[in-house]
Amino acid sequence: MATLQKIRNRGVFIGIIIGGALFAFIAGDALKSGGSLLTNSRNEMAEIAGESVNIRDFQNRFNHNIEVAKMMSGQSSIPSEQMDRLREQTWQQMVQEMVMNVEYDELGISVTSDELFDMVQGRNIDPTIRQMFQGQDGTFNKEQVVATLQQLINAPKGTPQKNYWLNIENAMTTQRTLAKYNSLIQKGLYMPNAMVKDLATKGSKKVDINFIVKNYNLIPDSTITVSDSEIKEYYNEHKDLFEQTESRRIDYVPFLVEPSTDDYKATEKWVADLKSDFAAENNNVQFVELNADTDFNPLYLKKEDITNAELAEFAFSAKKGDVTDVYSEGDSYKLAKINEVKMLPDSVKARHILIRPVNGDYASAQAKADSLKTLLNKGARFDDLAKANSDDQGSAVNGGDLGWFKQGQMVLPFSEAAFDSKKNEIKVVLTQFGAHVLQVTNKGKSVKKVQLAIVDRKVEASNKTIQTAYAKARTFAGNNLSKEAFLKAVSEQNLQRRTANLRRDTKNIPGLENSRELVRAAYQTEDMENVLMNNDQSAVFEFGDKFVVAVLSDIKEEGFALVNDVASTIRREIRKEKKAEQMIAELNKNSQGAQSLLSVAQKENLEVKNATGVSFSSFQIPGAGIEPNVISTASLLEKGKISAPIEGNQGVYMVLVTNETTDEVTDNTVEAFKARLEQGYQYRTNYQAFQALRENANVVDKRYKFY
Structure with a gap:
């Protein structure tokens, strides 16, 4: 049916709508697993908003997506990398569908049949439909839509054409529902005029400053003591800073299979x-x-x-x-x-006329090329025939001219014919692209060249060598099944120990070929006392040219990091705060009665630096870096007045404003500023609203049990 071919022809565009967009879900009822799933935890692959997701339901959805991808591309099979992307896409679809459908139901958001009719045949045609039924002149053909729908209505139930059309309709419905939700959120955003005007006014002022900075590294860390109680107090007061995502760490020893x-x-x-x-x-x-x-x-x-x-x-x-x-x-x-x-020669200059075969008919393409060659031999102009007949439009506009090229730049039959041709000789050459009428118009100087036939054989480990390496790994694992023994043996035998930090969705560990099995093993146990086991209950994993023995060395749950895990980070921050207190006291003392910033700098043995064009909205200070406290103080400081010491990221600052300019703030300026702010918030709405809903849904991802 022509409809199926049209869908395939629009495969890239529709694929973006159906599969690529963040919220483009494959249609279908929400999972109705029910309580039965709760009694079969072995098949549970996730929990979303309190609802259990069965691996069979996921696999059915995944298989459906595979069939959609095949039909869109016209391929009979899907490459493994694309399969991984489809699996991840299916997961995102299910999560987003289950999370968003709850919101849609609560808010009463839906798309009616009248709206769907309007998107397909009415006044507000969806871009997907417009793209599918757009003529060469760019006009939309509504009659063709109606004719196609009539064919689909009459087609037997379950035919691919009907299924894919329903798929497209469901995708459009999903997109429209999401658009309504996003619009609802965006309409709720409001920027008060007073706040906008205040921000615009602050941003309109630009100052030139002189400043000094007393860097924290001037005080040795060894002179600052930080107690455990201070660390705990800082942790409790700043706990939100130590939120972490889940992860696991493994230590492993690779036994390399090297040729003997x-x-x-x-x-x-x-x-x-x-x-x-x-x-x-x-x-x-x-x-x-x-x-x-x-x-x-x-x-x-x-x-x-x-x-x-x-x-x-x-x-x-x-x-x-x-x-x-x-x-x-x-x-x-x-x-x-x-x-x-x-x-x-090293290179030749040539031109060609390409005749592409229609429906694989190379004989007809060659016959036409032979006819053109005959015309050229009778005196016809090459560039005229190229412009009128060549299917290579890129060169046809230049009379078929391809310019200069070297060996290997063109497909082999074309390249061989070109370099073996005499100047101005006309040949017909067949390649995978079709029949070429070829003429070499110029050649470089010919030199002696050789063509070598080389037989090579890579040295690879024999079965005996592989078995020797495996035996070594197996002996190591068998003698060191506990983590304690593992670490002790690694040290005593001076073996190479490596570490890998893993997430649930880690596909491969760097340096280990196709190592997903080891990631799954690390997530299928809570045992940190013994070596990890593979699916065959062996402690030896095989990845390419390596055998691996590993232990699970750390588990970080999603939530807040333990105080001991972030103690070193907290210690650095407390040291910095204590250094800042000392430096502020010293600067306050040395700046008393100072008439200039230079006099303070001389007492502190510091350099006076300068920066221009600093405003309230500046991201950083030239020569100082990202220092928001300094920026905000400088933008509000009175001209000619030396600031008090300012605690910054790199050290403690003192600032003097030497010049200031203020752009005029008009009503139009405020409106334009407000529009930019609102647009920025609206761009963030789509993503952040869903992220908030997803976090609230408490998604528990257990895909690692199956993939």
Whole structure:
């Protein structure tokens, strides 16, 4: 049906609406798991607003999203990375749907059937529908919408076309409902005129200042004592500063699987044994493709292009068909054979006419290209034919001119034909893009180049080597099952211990290939006394070329950090406060009766610095950094008056305003300022309103049990 193809053609746009937008949920009834889920905690993957979410319900929604993605893209399968994104998208959809539907019900927000009709066929066409049924001239075709709906009504129940149309309608409904909610919140925002005018007035004043700063590092930390009781008191008074997200930390020992000396010897022998067959082979390309780790490289190289000096010398002194002895590069052993020797330029300039095949009909494309070649041979102008016939619109406007290009910049058949052509020779070349009418219009100077056929084999660990590494890891784990024994053995055996901080959604641990299993293991236990176990109840995890033994070393729950965990941070803050108290007292003493900031600076052995254009809305002070206390004091300070000492982030400041200017604040200025403020708040509304609702819903994420 044409509708399905149209949906596919608009796949990117609709995909954004359905899957990409923050609140674009796949339609469906809210989960109705009921109390039965509470009796089956094994299948519970989340709890949202007090409602249990069953893994089967999530998987059904996820499978539905997969089918939508397949239909939108026309693909029969979804790549693994996209699957991960779809799984995360499905989770966000479910959370947002369950959280927001409660709000919609309480507020009486919904989209009626009349509104939906208006979005599809009425006066207020939804952008999704307008995009789908927009003609080439940009006009919306309402008749086509009606015809498509009639086809869908008559289509059997459950057909893909009908399901996807309903999917689009539900997505539009969700978007419209959300828009109503956001509008309701935004309408409740109000900026009082008096507050706006006060902010605008403060922001209109700009001052130039001189200042001195007594940095905290002038007082050694060792001279400031902080007691445990002070730390506890500070923690209790500033507890909100120590809110933390949940996380876990593991310590692990990697046992690297590295090729042994025997593995190197075996690989070298394997390559050496190929030499006689390679030398006798006529089809070098095929031989490389069948035996080498790396595909055949068709490029022709100058001597200076070959980084291996010995290979370069061989390539330009031997003859076609000669083969090197075995040599090593990096972690591979290689044989090289001279496949071809040619005189070729470094670059050519060419033009082309591209005829794309219609419905895969390359024969017709080539026939048309051959006809154009005939016309050119009879004297037709290349640029005229290119402008009239080429499907490569980027070059067609320039008469098909592609400019200068080097080997490897074009697809292989096109590149080979271009570099093998004589100047002004016309050829027809077939590539995956279609049939090209090719003409080389200029060539660089030809030099000797060689094409090498290289057979390489990477040295990899043998099964014996892998088993040896595994046995080492298994022995270590078996002898050190407890955390205490694990840490002691790591120290005594001088093993490499690594640490990783994990979140529930951590996909991979840096340095460990496909290590999600270890993250899940860390979250499926509360045991911090023994080594972690994998799904097979083994203490040895395998990730790529590493075997790993790990212990869970720390658990941080969401909420407030323990006082002991943040004691060092609190100690630094208290030290800074005590240093500030000392410095303020010293500055107050040395500034008594001072007639200038310079005299205070001289007594304190400090430098007088300056900054210009500081206002109440400034983010930082040039030469001082982010100092909000200093900025606010300076913007309100009377010109010519030295400020009292100001406690800042980097030290204690004293400021003198040397000049001030004030922009005129008119009613128009205030209105414009108010509009900017309101717009900024409205932009934040959509995100922050949902975040507040989500926090209130107490979302408990247990996906780590299953993925």
